[in-house]
Amino acid sequence: MATINDIAEIAKVSKATVSKVLNNYPGVKEETKEHVLKVMKENNYWPNSIARSLSTSRSYTIGIFDPERLNNFFFRDVFEGVENVFGIKGYDILYFTNKQWEDTWVNFSYTEKSKNRSVDGVMMMGFGAVETSQFDELLESDMPSVFIDINLVGKNTTYVSSDNVEGARKAIKYLYQLGHQKVAMIKGPVGFKPASDRFIGYQKTLNELGIEYNPDWVFSSPYSTEAGYEVMQEIIKLEERPTAIFAEDIFAIGVIQAIRDKGLSVPGDFSVIGFDNIELSEHYELTTISQNRVGLGEAAAKLLLKIIDHQSFSPVILPTELVIRKSCLRI
Amino acid sequence: MATINDIAEIAKVSKATVSKVLNNYPGVKEETKEHVLKVMKENNYWPNSIARSLSTSRSYTIGIFDPERLNNFFFRDVFEGVENVFGIKGYDILYFTNKQWEDTWVNFSYTEKSKNRSVDGVMMMGFGAVETSQFDELLESDMPSVFIDINLVGKNTTYVSSDNVEGARKAIKYLYQLGHQKVAMIKGPVGFKPASDRFIGYQKTLNELGIEYNPDWVFSSPYSTEAGYEVMQEIIKLEERPTAIFAEDIFAIGVIQAIRDKGLSVPGDFSVIGFDNIELSEHYELTTISQNRVGLGEAAAKLLLKIIDHQSFSPVILPTELVIRKSCLRI
DNA sequence: CTGTTAGCGCGTTCAA
DNA sequence: TTGAACGCGCTAACAG
Numbered sequence A, B: 001m002a003t004i005n006d007i008a009e010i011a012k013v014s015k016a017t018v019s020k021v022l023n024n025y026p027g028v029k030e031e032t033k034e035h036v037l038k039v040m041k042e043n044n045y046w047p048n049s050i051a052r053s054l055s056t057s058r059s060y061t062i063g064i065f066d067p068e069r070l071n072n073f074f075f076r077d078v079f080e081g082v083e084n085v086f087g088i089k090g091y092d093i094l095y096f097t098n099k100q101w102e103d104t105w106v107n108f109s110y111t112e113k114s115k116n117r118s119v120d121g122v123m124m125m126g127f128g129a130v131e132t133s134q135f136d137e138l139l140e141s142d143m144p145s146v147f148i149d150i151n152l153v154g155k156n157t158t159y160v161s162s163d164n165v166e167g168a169r170k171a172i173k174y175l176y177q178l179g180h181q182k183v184a185m186i187k188g189p190v191g192f193k194p195a196s197d198r199f200i201g202y203q204k205t206l207n208e209l210g211i212e213y214n215p216d217w218v219f220s221s222p223y224s225t226e227a228g229y230e231v232m233q234e235i236i237k238l239e240e241r242p243t244a245i246f247a248e249d250i251f252a253i254g255v256i257q258a259i260r261d262k263g264l265s266v267p268g269d270f271s272v273i274g275f276d277n278i279e280l281s282e283h284y285e286l287t288t289i290s291q292n293r294v295g296l297g298e299a300a301a302k303l304l305l306k307i308i309d310h311q312s313f314s315p316v317i318l319p320t321e322l323v324i325r326k327s328c329l330r331i
Numbered sequence C: 001c002t003g004t005t006a007g008c009g010c011g012t013t014c015a016a
Numbered sequence D: 001t002t003g004a005a006c007g008c009g010c011t012a013a014c015a016g
Helices: A004-011 A015-022 A030-042 A049-056 A073-088 A110-116 A132-140 A164-177 A193-208 A225-237 A249-261 A279-283 A293-308 B004-011 B015-022 B030-042 B049-056 B073-088 B110-116 B132-140 B164-177 B193-208 B225-237 B249-261 B279-283 B293-308
Strands: A061-065 A092-095 A121-124 A145-148 A157-162 A183-187 A218-220 A244-247 A271-276 A287-290 A316-318 A321-323 B061-065 B092-095 B121-124 B145-148 B157-162 B183-187 B218-220 B244-247 B271-276 B287-290 B316-318 B321-323
Touching (some): A004 A015, A004 A030, A049 B049, A061 A073, A061 A110, A073 A092, A073 A293, A110 A132, A121 A132, A121 A293, A132 A145, A157 A293, A164 A193, A164 A287, A164 A321, A183 A193, A218 A225, A225 A249, A244 A249, A249 A279, A279 B279, A293 A316, B004 B015, B015 B030, B061 B073, B061 B110, B073 B092, B073 B293, B110 B121, B110 B132, B121 B132, B132 B145, B145 B293, B157 B164, B157 B193, B164 B193, B164 B244, B164 B321, B183 B193, B225 B244, B225 B249, B244 B249, B249 B271, B249 B279, B293 B316
Parallel strands (some): A061 A092, A061 A121, A121 A145, A145 A157, A183 A218, A183 A244, A244 A271, A271 A287, B061 B121, B145 B157, B183 B244, B244 B271, B271 B287
Antiparallel strands (some): A287 A321, B287 B321
């Protein structure tokens, strides 16, 4: 591969000049500029990004920390959005692996890992319910960072998330319009912001609608289809049963299975409304609240770009959408 | 962040010495070595990987080219496998974005992109049915590379894939054992190696079993559930119908839907056997051939590591597994 | 407008 | 066993 020195030599100019045309700096005669460009093209020259990073401490690379490791449908789509916008801008994406170095004695922090690789910014996603103090160092550093679904802000940090409160409200209102006033909820794990926001939306909306909140109809669990299945078995045993269940899709699938296994039907015996619009929900004809996952990724990436470019920025909250399928019935 | 100079200064040695202990080189007194290590620890020092890359042209980073962009269930799992092994070895993963640089005049080749970022090797996946001449330059270069599902080899190149021929054989044999001798196949797009291998397995096995091959029962299409649905509608119209359908899961789901929509049943009227074991297949109770996707990623990563370390290597073909659910019936 | 020079942080001879 | 000095490829003052 040709280096800047080769080009300088061939073009009979100094490498400083080559560097200037490379970066489109002013103060280069149009004529020499064209000549240099021609030589570059002829030699298929492209600047070595490593060397460039070393001297500018900019790498055109953004880092991603993602403990969920793309196993989660949600973050795969977010990742797509992130890639969409960074790709256009010429960035590549460095995916930080989770494992520790085999023979290391240092416990690398997010900040250190990022600075070590000279990434221009980091995307923080897939942390779930987690102690946020682990991010203190990052927040105080000058490393640009954007969190997904964790509302942390700092001088170089912000976040994006869906409007989960409003999303839950949409679900409950829709149920209400169909005549449902007895609606149970399965909420996600404590400490996971989106889960608690959805619960808040549930409570607030019941209140607005003048419906009494019944704590017996609220369940909480880590996410799994099995959990949804089990909770629904409990609900069926209840003396006073709800007529509808509001639960994130992963739960809702289990809820539907449990209902069917009891010889009952959705939406005949219970209406079920989900949250997330996962791929499976379509196959279960589950009415649900959809998040704009790719949009979240794109919004996050744009925010990160703003921070990197020292523009002003503030958190982005994206609206959700009601996707009506066949799991809710008017009563 | 402390640099090697800081450490040298604090430890009152030269940076050459620091570098030597850093790389565990011989020729440094145990005493000084320990002293330097201590200073490193105290200052939480870690070498800057960019600078290191520049001087060694090794980056402890591997690149991934993936036009499918993780949208494909298959490659997400492969990616997980890749990450598993590289994480342990202290590598991070650079995900090359697809887009071109906004203001570039050079059409970057895989080799150039890789060299430009100084990655130690590249993983090539998600290319589908594609003109392999585009990889010629990479094959001839000294950049270590491993392909997934494209059988390319070179002095620094090899590949991994599942044993698709044998996988198809397992499917057809299973069907045969259940009494099926009339089995249709929907095959994937022409030029996609795994698809054609599965077709070869289908034909060979029919032949071995002494069953006549009926071209009217073979369909070909790009992958989609809709295509499976449509093909099955055709099959149902056939004068002489097969009793079983062999099709990749994504097709098979559509096949099942079409059968059900006609008021027929699986496996009552048709047996269906898939290939891939996608997440949905479980929900359709589809009997299928499962690939070890994570294993493919791990195998690929290990191969790449071998090439990087100049060890000998050769392609890896992984076995498949029959996953019996409820979509096939004895007749 | 162009070129000289000094870094960026590290690895690596080669002397001492 | 240690260290001075140079190079990796590029950017960024500063002179000319």
